[in-house]
Amino acid sequence: MTGHSTYTPKSGFARWLERRLPILGFIHESFVAYPVPKNLNYLWTFGAILSFMLVAQIVTGIVLAMHYTPETTLAFDSIEHIMRDVNWGWALRYAHANGASMFFLAVYIHIFRGMYYGSYKEPREVLWILGVVIFMLMMATGFLGYVLPWGQMSFWAATVITNLFTAIPYVGNSITTWLLGGYSVDNATLNRFFALHYLLPFVIVAIVGLHVWALHVTGQNNPTGVEVKDIEKETVPFTPYATLKDAVGLVVFVGLFAWLTFFVPNYTGHPDNYIEANPLVTPPHIVPEWYFLPFYAILRAIPNKLIGVIALFASILIVAALPWLDTSKVRSGVYRPAFKKFYWVFVFVAVGLGYLGAQPAEGVYLIAARILMAYYFLHFLVVLPLLGKYEQTLPEPRSIAASLGEAATPEEKPHA
Secondary structure, three states, X not given: OOOOOOOOOOOHHHHHHHHHOOXXXXXHXXXXXXXXXOOOOHHHHHHHHHHHHHHHHHHHHHHHHOOOOOOOOOHHHHHHHHHHOOOOHXXXXXXXXXXXXXXXXXXXXHHHHHHHHOOOOOOOHHHHHHHHHHHHHHHHHHHHHHHOOOEHHHHHHHHHHHHHHHHXXXXXXXXXXXXXXXXXXXXXXXXXXXXXXXXXXXXXXXXXHHHHHHHHHHOOOOOOOOXXXXXXXXXXXXXXXXHHHHHHHHHHHXXXXXXXXXXXXXXXXXHHHHOEOOOOOOOOOOOOOHHHHHHHHHHHHOOOHHHHHHXXXXXXXXXXXXXXXXXXXXXXXXXXXXXXXXXXXXXXXXXXXXHHHOOOXXXXXXXXXHHHHHHHHHHHHHHHHHHHHHOOOOOOOOOHHHHOOOOOOHHHOOOO
């Protein structure tokens, strides 16, 4: 969905540049005159919030990299040097560490919003898949960054996760050795993880560019799930309407981010990571960061290592297949009563898996994790296809204007 360009260069330099590199016109069409549905709610502000968090993570990460030493005997001390000796180093380190948590919080809200309002449905399949790719790259970047402080939890998390690749038949041990740069987590591992942690955010930026491009081709979804039919009546320019709403959402989110960074900076961390890595002492309970916990619970719920690894990756990849698993012609959950109930069951299951991932893999916790894991996959493979067949004849608004009560004729009014 694109609008007609209204950009007119006002200075001689702008006209000269526009004829040779129309970047000002591109910015104007993409972020000023771009038409957005007028019924978007504040859940649509998380796109801007995620863009801000990506920039914040890159900026703080680059400055931290200037003071970090990726060497096993110096890495832990270099973090202490940043915290104690570098001007505002403690703020940069806490902002970067908590920024990862806030980044994942925003992306989970973004994903669940897309699931509820059907933002993965035709014609936005590629947009959705690119979003899942970004999510996977974020997970890889977050894991690599968690290893860099070289504390106890960092070291043993790296040992546990890299050891998963040994489950791959025939080539697993070779892949693990190549990934570690040796036969155990050591100096070569830390160097490789640091290099990849520095590189991947820029790969994410490139994929985000494709994500935004795909968004501008298909247009934004909206709470009704109905495509824009009348640009004049059903949309408003991105600036100032969407930008002001994004600004309000961003201020609230940054306020929460600042509170976490300055008042409870270690809330999402683990105290064992303030102990320097010791290969001879295993922590009693190894847990990853909170944003990995649902998938960690799925991994531990299966006793067979290879099947557990397959289930771990399948639990992420199955989200990319959502456009084809949900066959309902009604896009938005607002107009799908049965879907709405099962959606909240799925949210409960996802949060429950996150809680169980932080608990010991034994007793009632293990049984509960297996039950929730079973529903997790059944939701995608059974529940959504059945709901799609059941909801084929559900009514929905014929237009965004009708949903807003702006219908001019009876034909434009919502179905009864």
